[in-house]
Amino acid sequence: MTTPLxxxxxxxxxxxxxxxxxxxxxxxxxxxxxxxxxxxxAGKTTVLRSISGMxxxxxxxxxxxxxxxxxxxxxxxxxxxxxxxxxxxxFPELTVEENLKVGAFIRNDKDINNDIETCYESYPVxxxxxxxxxxxxxxxxxxxxxxxxxxxSRPKLLLMDEPSLGLAPQIVEDLFARFVTMxxxxxxxxxxxxxxxxxxxxxxxxAYVLESGEITLEGQAEELAKDDAxxxxxxxx
Amino acid sequence: xxxxxQRVFDAITNGSTYALIAVAMVLIFKATTLINFxxxxxxxxxxxxxxxxxxxxxxxxxxxxxxxxxxxxxxxxLERVFIRKFDPADHLPLVIxxxxxxxxxxxxxxxxxxxxxxxxxxxFPSGNAFTYNNVRLTWYSIFAFGSCVLVLVxxxxxxxxxxxGLAFRAVSSNxxxxxxxxxxxxxxxxxxxxxxxxxxTLGASIYAANPVLQIEPSMMLRALIFSVxxxxxxxxxxxxxxxxxxxxxxxxxSVVVQYIPFIPNEMSLSAAVVVLLIVLTLRPSGVLGTKAxxxx
Amino acid sequence: xxxxxxxxxxxxERNYQIAKWTFFVIALLLIAFAYVDVGTISIGSNNYxxxxxxxxxxxxxxxxILGLQVVIGYTGQIALGQSFFFGTGxxxxxxxxxxxxxxxxxTLLIVIPSCFLIGMILGLPxxxxxxxxxxxxxxxxxxxxxxxxxxxxxxxxxxxxxxxxTSNYKFIAPSWLPFDEVAxxxxxxxxxxxxxxxxxxxxxxxxxxxxxxxxxxxxxLCFWLVHNLIRSRPGRAMRAIRDNETSAAVSGVNLALTKTxxxxxxxxxxxxxxxxxxxxxxxxxxxxxxSLVAIYLIVGLVVGGVGTLPxxxxxxxxxxxxxxxxxxxxxxxxxxxxxxxxxxGSLILGVLLIVLTLFLPGGIxxxxxxxxxxxxxxxxxxxx
Numbered sequence: 015m016t017t018p019l020x021x022x023x024x025x026x027x028x029x030x031x032x033x034x035x036x037x038x039x040x041x042x043x044x045x046x047x048x049x050x051x052x053x054x055x056a057g058k059t060t061v062l063r064s065i066s067g068m069x070x071x072x073x074x075x076x077x078x079x080x081x082x083x084x085x086x087x088x089x090x091x092x093x094x095x096x097x098x099x100x101x102x103x104x105f106p107e108l109t110v111e112e113n114l115k116v117g118a119f120i121r122n123d124k125d126i127n128n129d130i131e132t133c134y135e136s137y138p139v140x141x142x143x144x145x146x147x148x149x150x151x152x153x154x155x156x157x158x159x160x161x162x163x164x165x166x167s168r169p170k171l172l173l174m175d176e177p178s179l180g181l182a183p184q185i186v187e188d189l190f191a192r193f194v195t196m197x198x199x200x201x202x203x204x205x206x207x208x209x210x211x212x213x214x215x216x217x218x219x220x221a222y223v224l225e226s227g228e229i230t231l232e233g234q235a236e237e238l239a240k241d242d243a244x245x246x247x248x249x250x251x
Numbered sequence: 252x253x254x255x256x257q258r259v260f261d262a263i264t265n266g267s268t269y270a271l272i273a274v275a276m277v278l279i280f281k282a283t284t285l286i287n288f289x290x291x292x293x294x295x296x297x298x299x300x301x302x303x304x305x306x307x308x309x310x311x312x313x314x315x316x317x318x319x320x321x322x323x324x325x326x327x328x329l330e331r332v333f334i335r336k337f338d339p340a341d342h343l344p345l346v347i348x349x350x351x352x353x354x355x356x357x358x359x360x361x362x363x364x365x366x367x368x369x370x371x372x373x374x375f376p377s378g379n380a381f382t383y384n385n386v387r388l389t390w391y392s393i394f395a396f397g398s399c400v401l402v403l404v405x406x407x408x409x410x411x412x413x414x415x416g417l418a419f420r421a422v423s424s425n426x427x428x429x430x431x432x433x434x435x436x437x438x439x440x441x442x443x444x445x446x447x448x449x450x451x452t453l454g455a456s457i458y459a460a461n462p463v464l465q466i467e468p469s470m471m472l473r474a475l476i477f478s479v480x481x482x483x484x485x486x487x488x489x490x491x492x493x494x495x496x497x498x499x500x501x502x503x504x505s506v507v508v509q510y511i512p513f514i515p516n517e518m519s520l521s522a523a524v525v526v527l528l529i530v531l532t533l534r535p536s537g538v539l540g541t542k543a544x545x546x547x
Numbered sequence: 548x549x550x551x552x553x554x555x556x557x558x559x560e561r562n563y564q565i566a567k568w569t570f571f572v573i574a575l576l577l578i579a580f581a582y583v584d585v586g587t588i589s590i591g592s593n594n595y596x597x598x599x600x601x602x603x604x605x606x607x608x609x610x611x612i613l614g615l616q617v618v619i620g621y622t623g624q625i626a627l628g629q630s631f632f633f634g635t636g637x638x639x640x641x642x643x644x645x646x647x648x649x650x651x652x653x654t655l656l657i658v659i660p661s662c663f664l665i666g667m668i669l670g671l672p673x674x675x676x677x678x679x680x681x682x683x684x685x686x687x688x689x690x691x692x693x694x695x696x697x698x699x700x701x702x703x704x705x706x707x708x709x710x711x712x713t714s715n716y717k718f719i720a721p722s723w724l725p726f727d728e729v730a731x732x733x734x735x736x737x738x739x740x741x742x743x744x745x746x747x748x749x750x751x752x753x754x755x756x757x758x759x760x761x762x763x764x765x766x767x768l769c770f771w772l773v774h775n776l777i778r779s780r781p782g783r784a785m786r787a788i789r790d791n792e793t794s795a796a797v798s799g800v801n802l803a804l805t806k807t808x809x810x811x812x813x814x815x816x817x818x819x820x821x822x823x824x825x826x827x828x829x830x831x832x833x834x835x836x837x838s839l840v841a842i843y844l845i846v847g848l849v850v851g852g853v854g855t856l857p858x859x860x861x862x863x864x865x866x867x868x869x870x871x872x873x874x875x876x877x878x879x880x881x882x883x884x885x886x887x888x889x890x891x892g893s894l895i896l897g898v899l900l901i902v903l904t905l906f907l908p909g910g911i912x913x914x915x916x917x918x919x920x921x922x923x924x925x926x927x928x929x930x931x
Contacts, residue, residue: 068427087430096431107423112420116428117432119432163428167432343625344908346625346682347849351898351900354846361893362894
């Protein structure tokens with residue numbers, strides 16, 4: 015078996031005296047879309063923040079077989095992990111183009127402008143508004159911008175924290191369809207945490223279910239979608 | 252009418268120097284929502300350094316540039332040692348630390364250079380650029396205003412056209428996403444502190460070079476209040492707002508206070524505080540500032 | 548409360564408290580008699596004065612810092628302008644004493660309500676202005692106070708730049724107080740008697756002693772009231788606001804009322820401090836109430852310990868003694884003279900402020916409590 019791109023073992027995290035993750039294990043292999051499902055407060059966001067180095071943790075976190083546990087967030091980004099935080103991961107006062115440039119902050123190569131052009135080709139809306147402040151975009155557009163911003167660092171792994179939050183269903187569908195395209199065309203590996211289980215399971219290869227800081231179920235997305243407990247808890251069936 | 256015009260010119264002169272200190276405060280506030288109470292003292296220390304360098308025989312403008320570099324390096328050090336370890340959201344310790352820096356820097360300046368006022372070398376050509384009846388527009392006024400605009404243009408360019416400038420603005424816009432984009436927050440804010448201190452030193456040097464003033468350790472205390480009001484008036488996060496705020500405060504000080512009979516002359520400082528009170532109560536984001544969006 | 552006192556009347560804890568306070572009062576009186584004349588401590592070639600004048604000033608600062616404890620320490624509002632109220636109290640008291648020949652204690656009846664009211668009114672913007680903005684505004688307030696009292700229009704009340712003399716009022720100790728007898732008794736103590744001077748007290752010494760006792764009693768009263776305030780319902784509301792304003796509001800705390808009350812109390816305490824200050828030095832002059840004073844009071848607050856009552860006492864002492872002793876220091880080997888002649892006190896206070904904030908955020912009082920707990924903890928473990 016190949017080494018996973020992301021390997022997490024025995025992950026524990028706490029905010030002050032409150033422990034939110036109790037020994038989590040999960041793997042993400044290259045070119046996969048993996049989903050972590052869970053209700054509010056299950057610790058989904060903390061999983062992603064732990065990987066990005068934003069919270070104190072114990073346990074093991076590896077990218078491509080190398081531990082990133084002792085690194086600070088800016089070094090973890092340089093190891094190829096991009097993170098779209100919950101809500102809008104954009105810089106509202108900066109223009110759309112500047113947002114993308116910030117995304118490429120860790121790069122020094124000549125291809126940055128090409129990548130920006132590529133991004134504009136896939137999202138013409140962003141091109142039309144490239145000199146406008148990001149804060150003036152609609153919710154869906156901002157989410158697209160946040161994802162594009164994260165992709166500008168040419169990550170090996172893209173972490174996304176509830177990309178569907180606060181967006182209209184149609185926009186979410188469009189957004190998730192784009193994730194699939196991205197995954198198929200560019201081979202972007204993604205770890206998405208979601209409450210919207212239906213759509214997430216549709217696009218994911220594998221999935222984990224997180225409850226009160228523990229992984230209670232894991233498997234192929236198709237099979238989980240058929241699981242009775244999941245259907246009752248997350249699919250409203 | 253002549254008197255009025257003369258006072259407008261005075262307003263521009265004073266306003267420009269307030270604006271330079273205000274710009275320094277705005278830079279730091281923008282990124283960290285911290286108000287640096289020691290900003291004025293850092294500036295006067297820089298101006299004394301300029302004076303010292305000039306005594307040692309360094310040409311005036313060379314001294315100013317070295318003095319600005321000196322205070323930039325000093326400010327970067329202060330940020331690293333005293334500011335970075337604190338949580339930016341917890342204001343009390345940070346206010347206390349900057350008050351402590353205020354006392355220490357003020358005392359050191361007074362110990363090294365004494366309290367006696369000393370004359371500061373001319374930075375700009377002396378004499379009048381323009382005379383009309385009794386109205387005089389000095390070269391000093393023109394150059395003070397010009398320097399202020401120049402500094403703003405340079406900062407604007409630095410913030411919009413360079414990578415570190417972009418990082419600085421990203422940090423002030425969204426701290427978490429900046430971190431997740433690989434920006435190193437500490438050094439970026441340190442850059443802001445350095446830039447602010449350099450602007451402050453230039454401001455204090457220009458202020459002290461006013462032919463009618465002399466340099467002394469406590470001269471910045473008054474200027475600090477005027478500058479704070481200027482910064483708040485312009486919106487604490489707007490660079491150009493600082494200029495507009497500075498000019499407005501200068502205008503209030505030399506025109507409004509002079510023309511309203513029941514406000515005595517010594518009340519210009521109080522007038523500035525009243526402006527501050529009104530702005531903070533009615534429109535905390537200032538005239539040109541961005542309205543803070545409270546996200547839940 | 549009464550129930551609690553009653554039930555614990557005979558416990559060792561209560562005996563310990565009584566013993567502690569009795570000891571404290573006796574110590575205070577001994578100090579008063581010992582330093583009624585200026586006492587001098589010599590270290591090297593430097594002489595440091597310790598006298599009731601300094602201690603009386605320390606009491607004035609202590610009460611002002613106690614006000615800061617209420618508004619900053621317990622309500623969490625960064626209000627830096629205590630010198631404004633310190634000055635207001637001082638000037639009102641000075642005006643009543645000098646121009647209307649009021650006795651000192653009676654002036655407090657005007658000082659307290661007017662400072663309370665002014666504090667509440669000036670606190671009103673604070674309902675909208677928070678955090679750093681409030682710090683800015685209150686600092687501005689402190690900065691303008693000297694220029695307000697120097698106004699020509701107010702000359703009749705404030706005496707302008709020259710200040711207002713209050714030396715027409717003399718503190719005369721009531722004749723029933725056995726000052727002389729106590730002094731002479733203390734002088735007869737073998738070995739230690741020399742500390743208490745020689746012969747009966749002069750009128751000036753008696754007056755000084757009387758002031759010290761009076762101010763101490765006033766301070767004690769203020770502490771008792773604040774102590775009870777912070778344990779009362781409004782006091783709990785204040786602490787709730789300090790810890791989390793939003794959750795305090797949703798728990799039904801009336802933010803507006805609690806904050807204005809806190810500002811009012813703080814300002815009234817500032818005013819009492821100012822009145823005592825003027826009663827001690829005999830003149831209210833504008834530059835004694837500059838923004839530097841506002842910062843020094845903050846130093847006292849922080850060095851003593853934010854949010855602790857005994858911290859105010861330590862803070863007051865530090866403010867009254869450090870700058871004074873710093874300027875009495877004429878020479879220390881290896882330190883260039885220049886560094887001793889300038890505003891060395893200001894430098895030391897600034898360094899103290901920074902060092903304590905960095906390394907001992909709870910100030911001296913919290914540091915001491917931690918140290919004590921450590922000792923007690925060790926004793927307990929060895930006893931077991």
